[in-house]
Amino acid sequence: MCARAVAELADARERGYYSIGRAAELSGVTAKMIRHYESLKLIPKAARTAGDYRVYTAGDIHKLRFIRRARRLGFSIDEIGTLLGLWQNEQRASKEVKRLALKHVAELDSKIEELQSMRAALADLAAHCHGDHRPDCPILDDLGRLPSPE
Amino acid sequence: MCARAVAELADARERGYYSIGRAAELSGVTAKMIRHYESLKLIPKAARTAGDYRVYTAGDIHKLRFIRRARRLGFSIDEIGTLLGLWQNEQRASKEVKRLALKHVAELDSKIEELQSMRAALADLAAHCHGDHRPDCPILDDLGRLPSPE
DNA sequence: GCTTGACCTTGCCACTGGGGGAAGGTTCAT
DNA sequence: ATGAACCTTCCCCCAGTGGCAAGGTCAAGC
Numbered sequence: 001m002c003a004r005a006v007a008e009l010a011d012a013r014e015r016g017y018y019s020i021g022r023a024a025e026l027s028g029v030t031a032k033m034i035r036h037y038e039s040l041k042l043i044p045k046a047a048r049t050a051g052d053y054r055v056y057t058a059g060d061i062h063k064l065r066f067i068r069r070a071r072r073l074g075f076s077i078d079e080i081g082t083l084l085g086l087w088q089n090e091q092r093a094s095k096e097v098k099r100l101a102l103k104h105v106a107e108l109d110s111k112i113e114e115l116q117s118m119r120a121a122l123a124d125l126a127a128h129c130h131g132d133h134r135p136d137c138p139i140l141d142d143l144g145r146l147p148s149p150e
Numbered sequence: 151m152c153a154r155a156v157a158e159l160a161d162a163r164e165r166g167y168y169s170i171g172r173a174a175e176l177s178g179v180t181a182k183m184i185r186h187y188e189s190l191k192l193i194p195k196a197a198r199t200a201g202d203y204r205v206y207t208a209g210d211i212h213k214l215r216f217i218r219r220a221r222r223l224g225f226s227i228d229e230i231g232t233l234l235g236l237w238q239n240e241q242r243a244s245k246e247v248k249r250l251a252l253k254h255v256a257e258l259d260s261k262i263e264e265l266q267s268m269r270a271a272l273a274d275l276a277a278h279c280h281g282d283h284r285p286d287c288p289i290l291d292d293l294g295r296l297p298s299p300e
Numbered sequence: 301g302c303t304t305g306a307c308c309t310t311g312c313c314a315c316t317g318g319g320g321g322a323a324g325g326t327t328c329a330t
Numbered sequence: 331a332t333g334a335a336c337c338t339t340c341c342c343c344c345a346g347t348g349g350c351a352a353g354g355t356c357a358a359g360c
Contacts, residue, residue, distance in 0.1 A: 076345075132243065140247055143220050199326090308354075315349105325339105
């Protein structure tokens with residue numbers, strides 16, 4: 001993931017390197033996304049074999065797994081970049097990490113609230129709709145409501 | 151929004167047409183998005199003046215407001231297309247509208263649940279992090295956790 | 301050695317729903 | 331007649347994927 005030109009693929013495998021497909025299997029991040037993360041500079045450029053195949057170490061795969069877990073918690077790519085830096089920095093202060101996590105919790109909270117208010121408004125409208133063959137429908141009435149008499 | 155070539159802008163205004171900027175003001179949908187919705191065929195092509203300016207009727211603006219409200223409830227552009235069709239169809243069955251609304255409520259519910267489980271997991275990790283100058287951090291430990299001993 | 305097929309490479313296009321801006325034309329008031 | 335305000339089209343950007351196409355590499359069987 002850092003050095004360059006690692007000879008043949010067979011060689012590379014013997015030395016403990018994995019192809020992008022294997023890395024994808026082992027980390028749960030698709031090959032596509034591994035390349036994408038490389039292009040975004042979230043991860044450094046992978047080393048290549050003589051045949052120009054990317055090769056990954058167990059450590060790289062560990063890092064990819066880290067990224068995948070962070071994505072699942074909803075962190076953005078930028079935030080994950082920061083988290084990776086902190087993860088690999090032995091001098092980090094856990095305060096920094098906690099601050100980032102709590103900021104993200106707050107973002108999640110506001111998204112949740114937003115969705116909940118949409119949900120409530122819509123469920124309320126739906127509750128007042130007969131839902132039969134007739135055209136009358138408070139849902140459409142509300143969406144098409146005029147703000148002021150026209 | 152349907153016919154073509156409406157002569158001069160001044161004429162058009164006298165006949166009750168609005169420019170895209172006015173339509174944006176009155177509907178709350180930006181001029182940018184009005185053009186975008188037209189390109190997506192969510193709304194028909196607007197009529198044009200001799201100078202190629204789009205013109206809109208009060209009815210069009212009403213429709214744009216409908217779209218804006220539906221977006222705020224989280225409906226996708228596709229769903230809004232369907233809702234618009236139902237809105238303008240006097241023969242509609244309110245059952246259809248209600249079904250769409252309830253389906254969307256279910257989608258909102260699953261998104262809310264997803265965010266809530268992220269939120270809970272992250273808040274839990276953060277709660278166990280000292281958040282001080284020391285590097286030890288359960289948040290990073292969890293993100294970097296190996297799935298099986300290696 | 302040659303073929304086959306799995307895997308890899310790059311690159312482009314699509315989607316969600318917008319935001320921003322450039323380059324140039326139109327309208328209208330002064 | 332000129333400048334401001336508004337309009338036009340076109341393109342790039344964001345996040346985070348998925349998919350396709352054309353081509354190169356590798357390992358294995360015959």
